Every structure is written in C-alpha cells, then in structure tokens.
Amino acid sequence: MFTVRTKKYKLPFSRGSLARSLTRAGIEIVEAYHIAEEIRDVLEKKKTEEILSEELMEITYILLNDKGYKKEAKNYLVWRKFRELGKPIIILIGGGTGVGKSAISSDLGYRLGIRSIIGTDTVREVMRKIISEGLLPTLHTSSFKAYSTVESPSPYINKTIYAFETQVKYVSVGVEAVISRAIQEGFNLVINGIHLVHGYINIRKENSKIFHFVLYLKDNEEHINRFYARSYGTSRNAESYIKEFKRILDIQDFIVNKAREYDVPLIENNSLEKSLNFIMDHITGELAKEV
Template identity: 50%
Template sequence: MIIVIDPEKRTKIPFSRGILTRSITSTGVDVGIAYSIAAEIVKDLERRKVKLITKDEIREIAYKKLLEHGLKDAARKYLFWHELRKLKYPMIILLGGATGVGKSTLATELAFRLGIRTVIGTDTVREVMRKMISRDLLPAIHTSSFLAWRELRNVPRDVNPLIYGFESQVRYISVGINAVIERSYNEGFNTIIEGIHLVPGYLTLNERSFMYMITVRSLEALEARFYERARYSLRPAEYYVKNIEDIIHIQDYLVKKAKEHGVPIIENIELEESINTIMTHLMKEIPKRLKERGIKLEI
C-alpha cells in the first residue's frame, strides 16, 4: 500500500487512484485518459517500490506525465487547480437557468471535476420552505415556477403575469438561497448551487461567488431535453412540454437579467464544452480576484 503524506496537516492517507483521476480531469482531460495516466503513475510507484509519498511529489509526477502525453495545456491547468487548493480558496459557483436546460447535470459533473462535495438545488430550498410555510401564507412557492402566477391575486394589469408570478416566487426563495451562500462563505467551504431561482439582482454575492446563466438554443432543443430527462427520472416530459412556451419566456427573462448584471451566459449544447467554458472562465477570473487581495498564484 502506498501512503500519501500531508506535511502541513501531518496526516497519512492511502493513495487513491480515483482521487488522482478526478484531479486530472479538472484540467479538461477525458476521464478515460485521466484514469490511464493515474494507472501509469501507480505502476511506476509500485515498480520503484515507493511506500511513502507527499502530495507535492504526486503533483510533480502527474504534471510530468501530462507533458509526456503531449497535454501541455492540461499540465498548466493541473498546476493551477493544485495551487488553488493549497491556498484553500473557497468558491461558491451558481448555475442559473430555466427548467430543463441541464443545470443539475452540469453541477454534478463540475462538482466531480473540482472535488466539491456540496451541491444544492434551489428546488430543495423551495421544498424546505414549503414544509415550513403554508400555502395560505405563501401560495407562490407551492407550485412550479412557471405556474406561480396562477396562485397570486391582484396581479397588476401593466405587467406580464408569468414573469410577475415567477419573480414573486424568486423573491421568497432567494431568502433561503442567500442564507446558504452566507453560510458557505462564513464557513469557507466550496459549494455549487443550481436552480431556476438563481436570478441576478436577487442574490447577495461576494468576491468568491461565480455565477453562470445556462441556456438552450431553441424550444425544440428544450423539448428534446425534457424527453431525454424523463428516461431517467420520475418527472413526466408531457407536464413540461405543455408549458414549454412559458418556460422559454422565463429563459428570455433570465438572459435579460444576466446581461444587465454582467453574468456569463452559456448555451448548453454539449456537456464537455459547457464544463470547459466554465472552468476556463474560473481560471481567468480567480487570479484577477486574488490579485486584488494581493495574492498571486505560483504557476
């Protein structure tokens, strides 16, 4: 057994090929290639009969292996994420977007790539609030986001009822979301939050928050996603397809809010491309924010 030593924490843990594979995939390398490289590293260590090794030594070996495979850009990214982890820089990543655009899938994959354990959906926040607050008190939170307008009385005549109802739901759910953001920030742990209720202007963000608005190209693309999702979940596609025009209207509203607040908009055509877009943006944005605090990444 190979034991990994962390001199700073004074801990010893068994070497994990899975953890090494995950750290390599954070560079955008395909998981199959990452696993193959991790396997090569294990084989080399066993051949050399290495029993104890430090995290920094593993980092150096992995970096050289990436270069050997001609993955120069991936090697640079590997050093970036490794150094960022050493700084213990907590991130709060928020993935907004209309129903069905692929936020949950992106959040799960992003969490795997970055080694983030906490992933929270705003639907979960809404469900908790539903259990705590009766329908009589807050009817807007007790239905789907695109049907909230039906629960409201005295909707002003000069506004879009759909957006008015959606904003009403968002206003209440944002109280819980902001509490999650504040807790993550104060306790310093990495968190990914995804959901339709992440609307720019309603959230209290900070220098460690990174928000992205996820979209789909067309109504047809969204419909296809609903039927694909129904294959693996209990959510019937027909329920969403019946309301698909309203969902697209909400997407238009979310895109408008994202543009107003300078939030990056990502058209989610292919999972890997979307993940790489987010991670590339993080690699550009994080050093800027660190520099403002007088911190420079050594890569």
C-alpha cells in the first residue's frame, strides 16, 4: 500500500478514485478500471511508499497518450487542474415530465464522483411541510395538475402554464437556497427537476462553476413509453401521466422555449449515452477555459 501526496494532504492510492477521474475524461468505465490497474502495477513496481500527485498525473497522462486516448488525456489534465482551483461544480438538469432527468443525473453523478444529487420534487416536498395548501395550493400538486388549483387572470393565458410558472417561482426559492449552501460549503452538486427553468432561478456564479442543461423528447410515442417503463416497480401510475399528456407537452414546450431564450443547451434525450457524452464534453470544454 502506498500513498499519494498533494500540496495539502496525503491519501492512500485508490484505484476507484483514479478510475472515476478517467471516466470524467471520457474513458468508458470498464476501460478506466483496467487503466487504473495498470497504473497501480506501475507504481507497485517502483516499490515506493509515497508518490506526489503531480507524478501520478504525469504517469496517467503519458499512459493515456500511449494508448491512443489523446483527447481523453487532455480532458484528464483539464479536470485535474480545475480541481486544484477549489471551485465547486453545480449541474442543473431540467426538462419536462418523463424525459429522463433522474437517469441522466444519476449516471452523471457516478461519472463525476458527485455524491450529492437532489431533485426539485424533494425541495418542493420540504416546502409543502412548511407552507400550507391553503396558502400556496399550486405547491401541493403535480406540475401538470397545478392548473386545477388556480384561476387564470385572463382567458387568453394558458392556465396550465400560468399555474406551472407560479409553482416554479416558489420552488426556485428553495433551489436557490440549496445552490447557495453548496457554494458556501464548497461541494459539488447535481440538481434535477422540472422546476429548473432559466429566468426564474437567480444563479450566483462567484466561486463556483454552474452548468444548466434542458432535456426534451420530440417523439410522443417514445415519451409515452417512458411513462410505462418508469412505472414498473414504483407507485407511479403511467395512465395518470398519459391522461394529462397534452398539458405535459405544453409545459415541455414552455421549458424548451425558455432554454432557447437564455441559450441553455438543449438535449433531445433519445440516447442516455449520447446525452451524457454531450454534457461531459460541454462541461470539459468550459472548464478548459478556466485552467
């Protein structure tokens, strides 16, 4: 067993930690573990009890290049150097109901080694315990059913969108508090949820790097199939979503249009892997500008 020394501390070498740093760079998970094993073998042959983190970084970079992973080697350096800046990364995954926000967030968190993943539905649930239904009725129902709790101020205003906006405004207060706490504590965070609509969240970017993505689906049949798929093994009733599908699409259109208005990256989430790769490439490209 040997340790890795940084400027501030030293830790036991971890194949898992190294593998995760390689997945951030774009290496597939299985291959990342194989490479991490190779690097561990190289270090064991050195018969040293301690290695500097800079030396480990150099060994990893050279090995990636030798294996033909030129792009991934550069990405690896970007992530390592950004980490040294000590800024937290906060990733917001927005989009309509049933487009795959939770699945993307879970896999993204795993690839990036981010343990803190929270949904805006959780934020809303906490707020429900604090604010009574009589005071804020839109907070106490689903986003696509909130229309049933309000009266539209005008017959020309879409009642579904009006109610959804009302809900978003209140949930955004809780989301902002979560983001502020993450920045204050300096930890990385992934937030996902339908309430992450740009223009309603006051995002403070000092001492952090915040990314916002919006997922959507064009294919209505695929969208409906996902309601059935995600209902398996849960208490979610697919039919209750399909019954309100027109309203779900109205809300999706609203979110997508807001994303276009604020130049938020839009991802048609037909493929989990392609969506993840797009997000990873985008984040890495932006981080490269910082280091």
